Amino acid sequence: MAITNITEFAHLTDSDIEALGRELDAIRRDVEESRGLRDARYIRRTIRLQRSLELAGRLVLFGSRRRPAWIAGTVLLSFAKCIENMELGHNVMHGQWDWMNDPEIHSTTWEWDQTGPSEHWKRAHNYSHHTYTNIVGMDDDVGFGILRMTRDEKWRPINLLQPIANVILAAAFEWGIALHDLEAQLRLEGDDRQRWNSKPKKEFAVKIARQVGKDFVLFPLLTGPAWKHTLAANATANLARNLWTYAVIFCGHFPDGAEKFTVDQFENETRAQWYLRQMLGSANIDAGPVMAFMTGNLCYQIEHHLFPDLPSNRYAEIAVRVRSLCEKYDLPYTTGPLSRQYLLALRTVHKLALPDKLLLRTADDAPETSSERKFAGTGAKIAEALRIDTDTGRRRGLLSALRDHKAARSRRLMRQS
Amino acid sequence: MGLKSWIEAPAARVAGSNRSVANLVRGAVTRLTTPLLPDDYLHLVNPLWSARELRGRIVEVRPETVDSATLVIRPGWGFDFGYQPGQYVGIGLHVDGRWHWRSYSLTSAPNIDNKLISITVKAMPEGFLSSHLVNGVPAGTIVRLAAPTGNFALPEPPPAKMLFLTAGSGITPVMSMLRTMDRRGDLPDVVHVHSAPTQNDVMFGDELARLQAEHSSLRCHIRHTRTGGKFALASLDEVCPDWRERQTWACGPLGMLDEIEEMWDREGITDRLHLERFAVSRADLSGAGGTVTFAKSGKVIEVDGATTLLEAGEKAGALMPFGCRMGICQTCVVPLASGHAVDLRSGKEHAEGERIQTCISAAAGDCTLEA
Ligand code: FES
Numbered sequence: 001m002a003i004t005n006i007t008e009f010a011h012l013t014d015s016d017i018e019a020l021g022r023e024l025d026a027i028r029r030d031v032e033e034s035r036g037l038r039d040a041r042y043i044r045r046t047i048r049l050q051r052s053l054e055l056a057g058r059l060v061l062f063g064s065r066r067r068p069a070w071i072a073g074t075v076l077l078s079f080a081k082c083i084e085n086m087e088l089g090h091n092v093m094h095g096q097w098d099w100m101n102d103p104e105i106h107s108t109t110w111e112w113d114q115t116g117p118s119e120h121w122k123r124a125h126n127y128s129h130h131t132y133t134n135i136v137g138m139d140d141d142v143g144f145g146i147l148r149m150t151r152d153e154k155w156r157p158i159n160l161l162q163p164i165a166n167v168i169l170a171a172a173f174e175w176g177i178a179l180h181d182l183e184a185q186l187r188l189e190g191d192d193r194q195r196w197n198s199k200p201k202k203e204f205a206v207k208i209a210r211q212v213g214k215d216f217v218l219f220p221l222l223t224g225p226a227w228k229h230t231l232a233a234n235a236t237a238n239l240a241r242n243l244w245t246y247a248v249i250f251c252g253h254f255p256d257g258a259e260k261f262t263v264d265q266f267e268n269e270t271r272a273q274w275y276l277r278q279m280l281g282s283a284n285i286d287a288g289p290v291m292a293f294m295t296g297n298l299c300y301q302i303e304h305h306l307f308p309d310l311p312s313n314r315y316a317e318i319a320v321r322v323r324s325l326c327e328k329y330d331l332p333y334t335t336g337p338l339s340r341q342y343l344l345a346l347r348t349v350h351k352l353a354l355p356d357k358l359l360l361r362t363a364d365d366a367p368e369t370s371s372e373r374k375f376a377g378t379g380a381k382i383a384e385a386l387r388i389d390t391d392t393g394r395r396r397g398l399l400s401a402l403r404d405h406k407a408a409r410s411r412r413l414m415r416q417s
Numbered sequence: 418m419g420l421k422s423w424i425e426a427p428a429a430r431v432a433g434s435n436r437s438v439a440n441l442v443r444g445a446v447t448r449l450t451t452p453l454l455p456d457d458y459l460h461l462v463n464p465l466w467s468a469r470e471l472r473g474r475i476v477e478v479r480p481e482t483v484d485s486a487t488l489v490i491r492p493g494w495g496f497d498f499g500y501q502p503g504q505y506v507g508i509g510l511h512v513d514g515r516w517h518w519r520s521y522s523l524t525s526a527p528n529i530d531n532k533l534i535s536i537t538v539k540a541m542p543e544g545f546l547s548s549h550l551v552n553g554v555p556a557g558t559i560v561r562l563a564a565p566t567g568n569f570a571l572p573e574p575p576p577a578k579m580l581f582l583t584a585g586s587g588i589t590p591v592m593s594m595l596r597t598m599d600r601r602g603d604l605p606d607v608v609h610v611h612s613a614p615t616q617n618d619v620m621f622g623d624e625l626a627r628l629q630a631e632h633s634s635l636r637c638h639i640r641h642t643r644t645g646g647k648f649a650l651a652s653l654d655e656v657c658p659d660w661r662e663r664q665t666w667a668c669g670p671l672g673m674l675d676e677i678e679e680m681w682d683r684e685g686i687t688d689r690l691h692l693e694r695f696a697v698s699r700a701d702l703s704g705a706g707g708t709v710t711f712a713k714s715g716k717v718i719e720v721d722g723a724t725t726l727l728e729a730g731e732k733a734g735a736l737m738p739f740g741c742r743m744g745i746c747q748t749c750v751v752p753l754a755s756g757h758a759v760d761l762r763s764g765k766e767h768a769e770g771e772r773i774q775t776c777i778s779a780a781a782g783d784c785t786l787e788a
Contacts, residue, residue: 107750210452
C-alpha cells in the first residue's frame with residue numbers, strides 16, 4: 001500500500017519535518033518579497049512572444065497550399081499553442097501573476113485555448129490535484145481515471161487495453177483533460193447525469209463550439225482554396241500541443257520515485273508534511289533554459305508543487321535551494337532527462353496493464369509505488385536511521401535507506417540465483 | 418438570438434461596446450481570436466488600442482503647487498466622455514511590476530471635443546502613489562482607467578444658488594463643476610469658500626481669480642489657514658448669509674466634513690448638502706480586524722484580525738467560493754471593493770481594487786468584498 005506515514009517513510013522526526021517546513025516557508029517569503037519589475041517584464045514578454053508566434057503562424061497558413069508555408073505555419077502555431085498552454089494558461093490560472101494586480105493577467109479572468117473551460121480546470125487541477133496530490137482515491141490525476149498507475153488500484157480486465165488508452169489519451173490530451181474536469185465539476189455541483197443542459201455542460205458545449213469552430217471551420221474557410229491544408233495544419237498543431245503537454249505532465253508525475261500516498265496519511269497531515277508530500281510526489285525533468293520555457297517551467301515540477309502560485313520564471317532559482325534542502329535532509333530529489341523520465345512512466349503504463357499475479361513486486365516495494373513498509377526487512381527504523389554517518393559526518397535518511405534497500409535486495413536476488 | 422447579436426455577443430461586455438459597427442467587427446473577429454479578444458492582439462501594437470479595458474496615456478504633467486500636479490490623460494477606446502462634473506475616476510499605475518489603483522476627482526470639464534481628461538493629485542506624506550504621480554510619472558506613461566462614477570456631481574441644470582465649501586485638494590471636484598459652468602458661459606450664483614495653508618498652496622489660484630473677474634455671479638473666499646486660522650463655520654453667516662437656502666457641495670478633510678454635516682443636520686437641511694469624503698483610509702494593521710461587508714449579498718459581519726475573510730463570509734451567510742482553504746488553489750479569490758486586507762501568511766497588505774485570496778486574508782480595518 002502507498003505511504004501511510006510520511007514521517008516514517010522520509011526517515012525524519014516530526015521536528016525535522018517542521019524545520020524543513022520552515023526552510024521552505026523562508027524560500028516562499030524571499031521570492032514573494034523580491035517579485036518585481038523583472039518578473040512582470042518576463043510574463044509580458046512571454047505573452048507578446050506567444051501572440052506574435054500565433055499571429056505569424058496564422059498568416060503563413062494563408063499560403064498553406066505550398067509545402068514550406070504549411071510546415072512553417074504549423075511549426076509556428078504548434079509553438080504558440082504549447083507556450084499558451086503551459087507557460088501562460090497553466091501558470092496564470094495558478095495565480096502566479098496575481099500579485100501584479102493586472103486584471104488581464106489574472107487567475108480569475110484568464111481563458112485558455114483548450115476545449116475545457118478554464119473554470120472547470122481550475123477546480124479540478126488547482127484544487128483537487130494540488131491539494132490531494134498523489135493521494136490514491138482523492139487525486140483523480142493519478143491515471144486520470146483511465147490508466148492504472150499504481151498497484152494500489154485493483155486490476156480490472158479493462159486495464160489490459162491500457163497501452164492503447166495511453167496512446168489515445170496522449171493524442172487527445174486536451175479532450176481527456178476537459179472531460180476529466182467536467183466530471184469533477186459535475187460531481188462538485190451534485191449534478192444529475194441525466195440532465196443534458198446543466199450549467200457545467202452548457203459551459204463545456206459553448207467552449208467546444210468556439211474552439212472547434214475556430215480551428216476547424218473558420219480559419220480553414222478564411223484561407224479559401226487552401227482550406228484542406230489549413231485544416232490539417234491546425235489539427236497538427238493541436239496534436240503537437242497535446243502530445244507535448246501529455247509528455248510533460250507524465251514526466252512530472254509518473255516516473256519511478258514520484259510516490260503515492262494514502263488517505264490515512266492525508267487526514268492527519270501538518271502543513272510541513274504537506275510540503276514533504278509534494279516533494280516526494282513529484283518528479284523533475286533535466287532541462288536547459290529553452291526547454292524549461294517550453295515546458296512552462298514544469299520541468300521544475302517539484303518546485304511547482306511546493307509553490308504552485310509563485311512565478312514560474314523563479315522556479316530555476318528555487319530549485320537550487322530545494323535541491324540543497326534535499327541534500328541536507330538526505331531526501332531523494334527525483335529528476336532525469338525527458339527521455340528517461342518518460343520511459344519510466346511508459347514502463348509503468350505497460351506493466352500495470354497486467355494483473356498483479358504476473359507482477360513481481362508488491363505495492364509496498366514497486367518502482368512506481370512504495371511505502372514505509374518496504375524498509376521493514378532491509379532498512380533501518382527511524383531512530384537508527386537518524387544517525388550521523390561517522391565517515392562523512394552526514395545525516396543518513398531516506399536517500400541512504402533507499403540505497404541500502406536496493407543493495408540488500410540485489411544481494412538477496414544474487415543469493416537466490 | 419439574431420445574427421447580429423450573435424456576432425456581437427463575445428464583445429458585449431467590453432468597455433466601449435456602445436458603437437455598434439465597431440462592435441460588430443470586434444464581435445466577428447472574436448470568433449477567430451477566441452478565447453482572446455482582437456484587442457489582445459491590437460494592443461501589442463498600440464497599448465491604447467484596446468477596449469477590453471479602459472486605458473489612457475498621460476500626455477502632460479503640469480505642476481499646480483509645490484506638492485500637487487495635474488495629469489492630462491488621453492483615454493483610449495471606449496472611454497465615456499459624458500461624465501458629470503464632480504465625478505471621480507479610478508486610475509491604475511504600473512510601478513515596480515505591480516498595478517496600483519487609486520481614485521481621483523476629474524478636474525476637467527466633460528468635453529468630448531478634445532478627448533482629454535485631467536485629474537489633479539496632491540502628494541500625501543505617506544501616500545506612495547500620490548507622490549509618485551506628482552513627482553515621478555513622465556508624459557507618455559500608459560495608465561488603466563475605471564469608468565467615472567460618483568454622486569458628488571453637478572445636477573443638470575445646475576441650481577440657481579450654490580455654495581462650495583472646500584479645503585486642500587477637496588477643491589478638485591468643484592473645479593470640474595466651475596469649469597463646466599464657465600465653459601457653457603452660464604454660471605449661476607455661486608459662493609465658494611476654500612481653505613489652504615498659504616497662498617502658494619492654493620490649487621488653481623490664478624484660474625479662480627480669472628473666473629471671478631469674468632463672472633460677477635461667482636464670489637470666492639480664500640482662507641489662508643496658516644496665517645488666518647481655520648475657517649470657522651460659525652462665520653458662514655457673514656460670508657454667505659443665505660447659506661441655508663443654497664445647495665451646498667463640500668469636500669475636504671474628514672473633520673471638516675463631519676462638522677459641516679452636523680451643522681446642516683441641526684438646521685434640518687441635510688437634503689441640500691452634498692458631501693465627498695476622500696477618506697484616505699489606511700490599513701489597520703493592529704490585528705483588530707474590522708467590519709466586513711459582502712457587497713453582493715449585503716451581509717455584514719464584525720471580525721477580529723485572525724479570522725480569515727472566507728470564514729467571516731461563511732459565518733455571515735455570504736456565498737463564498739472556496740477550494741483548498743490553504744492558499745494554494747486560488748478558488749477563493751474575490752475583489753476587494755474597498756478598505757484593506759492583510760495576507761496572514763506574509764503580512765502583506767492588500768488595498769482596494771486588488772483581488773485577494775479570502776482563505777488566507779483577514780480584514781485590516783473595515784472593508785468590503787465583492788462577494
Ligand atoms: S481556497 Fe484555495 S487558495 Fe483559497
